[in-house]
Amino acid sequence: MKSKQSLGVVGKPVHRLDGIEKVTGAARYAADLSIEGAVEGKVLRSPYPHGIIRSVDAKEAEKLEGVLGVVTSSDFKNDDPYLGSTYKDQPVIAMDRVRYVGEPVSAVAAVDEATAEAALELIKVEYDVLPAVSNLDEAMFEGAPLIHEKIQKQGEFPNFCYREDLKKGDVEEGFRLADEIFEDTFEFPMIYHYAMEPHTVIARVESNGMTVWAATQDPFVLRADLASIFRLPLSNIRVVAPYIGGGYGSKTGIAVEPLAVALSRKIGRPVRIVQSIADSMVTSRRHAMRCWVKTGVKASGEITAREAKIYLDTGAYTETGPNTTSRATVRVLGPYRYPHFKVSACCVFTNTVPASSFRAVGGAQTVWASESQMDIIAAKLKIDPHEFRKKNMLARGESLYPGIKPMDANLRQGLRKVIKAVGKKRGRGERNRAIGIAVGVTNSGGSGASTAVVRLHQDGSLTVLVGTTEIGQGSRTVLCQIAAEELGVPLSSVSLIPSDTAFTSFDASTHSSRSTTVMGEAVQRATQDAKRQLIRFAAEMTKQKASRIKFADGLIECDGKRITVKEVLLSHFGSAGGEIIGRGYTGKKERPLFWEVGLGSAMVVVDPETGMVEIEKYITAADVGQAINPQLCEGQDEGAAMQGIGHTLSESLVYEDGQLLNPNLIDYKVPGFADLPTQFESLLIENHDGPGPFRSKGIGEGGILCVAPAVANAIATAHGVRIKTLPLTPERVWRALKDRKAASAETKKP
């Protein structure tokens, strides 16, 4: 642990800079923007999970009064309308085939939403319906209908998409050394991100390019995709990301943006597409996962080997499947020491919505499996689950396998803290109540590439220009705090320019908890660069060596004399003045950037009559290195845990025969305020050991990892039932309790 630095603005729970705008409703999200002349776009989606498109006839729709234009696949003839960072297999609009219910087939622009909706119904599409597969079992059986007949690589089974393997040592040898071997299969459902703001875009095609206002986490990725689809120079595409109403990964990929662009191009007016929640539910979702875990242990509790086979349901197109598959291979291991392991993970096509990134990609699903099994093992070995984990846990500096960045956090300390905070294990005489714990780590996979520009004005105020998007995480506030700290000025002297590819410089993305660490460093470097120039100009002015000049509290000090920024700039640039441009690049970095750590402990009570699970107390802890803004860190961590409560207790997108049965917020239950744990706390662990500015680390994903296993572990402790499928709905829990009772009664039979 490094010593704590003396800090001014950093480390303070200052109010978020976008707070007033947001609570007063003044903050504008994409749908709130008033773009002159904009008309409404609506998307016609496939009603079939799988089929050949025989014809699309939009004549009647085009004739409807108020309809300005209809686009179909034929409008993309001169474009390159395919998406996919690994395989370019996803058309922006169905070409000759549909592969999931909800796939865009056509789009309409009209004077208002109602007209556009009415027009959709007049578009006649003829399909030859094909057999479909809704889940892993249907997709993988011998003879299953193939979703990508032509392009699909011959894999081990039908509808194979991608495979990744990871191993260390000889796993068979590891199992030979074990006293006990455990094999369990866990199921994680398909989850919807539920960002409060659905996917929204306004596109305006201009004489030599376009402006696109989009609810996107990654404006630079969207820009590159649009440039590729529409064959334009990057400099002619402006993507503006205003405030974003949550992302969680759902807004990292491209959605309906190209359709809005094609409509605008066709009709010569800006076109807005505001999706409904139902639309967004058929736009992106989390990978469902089946995870088989086999672990060998000594009777004393040392793990000797782990094997895992993971299957991810990636939906109808490749999208982020390979990346998620790859992350799952590492994340299923947890933060433990394995002499031998062998992991293989595959993603599989199904006729469902293509899966995208989702907070802690591949992590929530695999930690659910791994941490559940850790408690199964501890119970069998009769070792306290805390002790069992501690025994096998990676120490700081120890590597999960050769070549990967060593563990950079003190996990044991964190685990102690969450256990201490949750308190006594069980209330006296309260047999339905118990605590469960879990630990999860993710190898932060974010890119190291960010660029920041700062502008130091004559009055000493500073403008920070960054491509990072404000998706609710507080990036604007945190990045301003970093700049203010580095410059040594109050926060009120710093303003931030929101992400806009026309003005703000390149950023790889806003995901993988990378913004504070990577963009934060770019902002810090840009500020240092501006400061260095200022000092050089001051040296010129005072004819002193730069080393004798200091900058503090917004003033230049030289030989005890204090000079203002304005004086220096006037001296350098002349009487009209000027400003200093500071730039900061970050580039290639060791991966993971850091280990993101999530720790959780839950006190849970189950109503045996109804199977209803209540989380009375939930403690989540984030290892933040140095909190740039503790209040925002806690907000992020609590938000992640709350989202974890969703998939733990209630959330699941249900498909049957390729049809999504619950594409609405009535039938798909996200947690509300009533579902908050009665006691809910976030602990920040600050060991000043992060790679980011002021020794910070990225956070925001870890909190989602531990909820499900901690709750399931608590239920198992209280009731002796081990549920391996999420969500832990009352029915599922009640059935498990009933089955256990029956089994127990059976056992007691003479």
Place this chain on the structure above:
Amino acid sequence: MKSKQSLGVVGKPVHRLDGIEKVTGAARYAADLSIEGAVEGKVLRSPYPHGIIRSVDAKEAEKLEGVLGVVTSSDFKNDDPYLGSTYKDQPVIAMDRVRYVGEPVSAVAAVDEATAEAALELIKVEYDVLPAVSNLDEAMFEGAPLIHEKIQKQGEFPNFCYREDLKKGDVEEGFRLADEIFEDTFEFPMIYHYAMEPHTVIARVESNGMTVWAATQDPFVLRADLASIFRLPLSNIRVVAPYIGGGYGSKTGIAVEPLAVALSRKIGRPVRIVQSIADSMVTSRRHAMRCWVKTGVKASGEITAREAKIYLDTGAYTETGPNTTSRATVRVLGPYRYPHFKVSACCVFTNTVPASSFRAVGGAQTVWASESQMDIIAAKLKIDPHEFRKKNMLARGESLYPGIKPMDANLRQGLRKVIKAVGKKRGRGERNRAIGIAVGVTNSGGSGASTAVVRLHQDGSLTVLVGTTEIGQGSRTVLCQIAAEELGVPLSSVSLIPSDTAFTSFDASTHSSRSTTVMGEAVQRATQDAKRQLIRFAAEMTKQKASRIKFADGLIECDGKRITVKEVLLSHFGSAGGEIIGRGYTGKKERPLFWEVGLGSAMVVVDPETGMVEIEKYITAADVGQAINPQLCEGQDEGAAMQGIGHTLSESLVYEDGQLLNPNLIDYKVPGFADLPTQFESLLIENHDGPGPFRSKGIGEGGILCVAPAVANAIATAHGVRIKTLPLTPERVWRALKDRKAASAETKKP
């Protein structure tokens, strides 16, 4: 003359990049912007030229349905509401006194323009009317009423504002050496700029600052003024300058922007003020000038001395008076050699609209005087006016006086060209037709401080960010041409971000013909900076010395191998890519930046019956060093000459008892298409000798200088009448012809 460089994009008459947007009406000017929630503001102006405000009662106005708020001087209590770059003597709203008709006294925001107009009539203002002065004669006589009783410095005469003197040698000695001495007084009227777009602003006060969309030439000056008035950090004020419909100096100062801000602050909504032409006519105008010139010459034609006394009518507040006064002292000398000279110039307060900068400040007025007298002298000495000028003209490298930048142009060559182009002096048998010539130079007074940022994207396309405003002069096109040339890519690979103080870096101003020369250099440096970084990254990648790497045609060349920008950036930044930020500063520079040269020759015919002057042919020439875009240079030069035709033949703001009698385009006649010379040509002189990028010089002002003296000289040649007061209206010309006839008849009497 330096040799011509081999150039790609520079030097080509490429179409202006904003052309399509402008001709299709898609281009948005401030009044066209649709800012959500914006309401209309109107300004109540003083009906009296001079008075004490006893009370302002807005109660009735506030009660009118649809009125959202009224501001008066009391709304600025916590602000610093005074303007003035030399003396801060101008309130943004009249405080306790009004000093000209049209001075803002109150402002109203209402749901629409009609309501706002109606509300203005309900505001009751009580004045104690004071005696006023409308012109130099009224202002300067002993005992004249004083406009600034308290703050006014005790000058040589009442209502003195500012004086500047310039001398060389001993002017009395010079006159002693002369064979002939000439003394003439010339009058130049008060002129309105007539930018097609009047002053317009939309202001939106936000939680911690403001956004102001304004028809301004100088967004950074406006930002600084707003920061000072409203006591805010520069970084919290965003000034957006969209397309500007002409400026000519009228949009360099602040106008109604603070009133829109104060209204927005008061009512909590964006407020738009769109001025009418009549409003703009009482917002800014050109300095009227009286110019007494005394010149001594040898019989052989060598000038021995010049003395000049100049009085500028600067209006009710100081504004740009001192700067214009200062420029007039140099510009009255013209490009001639004086063994001795002595110039004194004063500006004088009157109860009229404050004068602002106007194309070739202090130049059009003094060149009118000086070049008229040059022909008077030549006629008296019976030397050809061309020969007389040539004899006294500064050669390249010769200085007007010690310490000032030597003449950097070949004036003789230019003069030859315009004389040759205008052709024969007089048609056979056409006694009413003659040619006149004139030469004018201005010491370009622009600041040397500009900052540019360029962003080099992965696909090799480039975004240029500059604070220069597009006021019709073509700056966007020219600056993109400079960047494209420097980078060696086609113009289609370069985009420019319009001026917006939130994003684009500092620029001193868009005036004084400085943008191509100064901002152009900043853009060139920024592009070079980006290229250097790219080459450094390429050197890293290829493990070669940077000196062995070249960048041409958008590709990097190393040992005969060609590498794309993308490959280099991926190698440097990793797989997510990145971009390069190039920055370019320019700073203190020798003044003038260059000598701007205007040359003109006119073939004029006068109808002796009506006094109507027709310019049959006008040749204007601009010494451009290197035309970055010849088509745009010609457009600028022709536009300046056309504006000169306005003040030459018809334009004059007429005051009587402090009231402006012609504040509309019916009574104030700007030239239209029908007033175009039958033959109208612009010649570009390209000697590759400018200080700007690719040896360019600034242009755009020179064309206005010579029209009036060239036309008056032609009339004098044809009719023997010398008119010393502008404009040369039919009445004035007719009277002069009549007077001459009468005088001639008198002479012929026995």
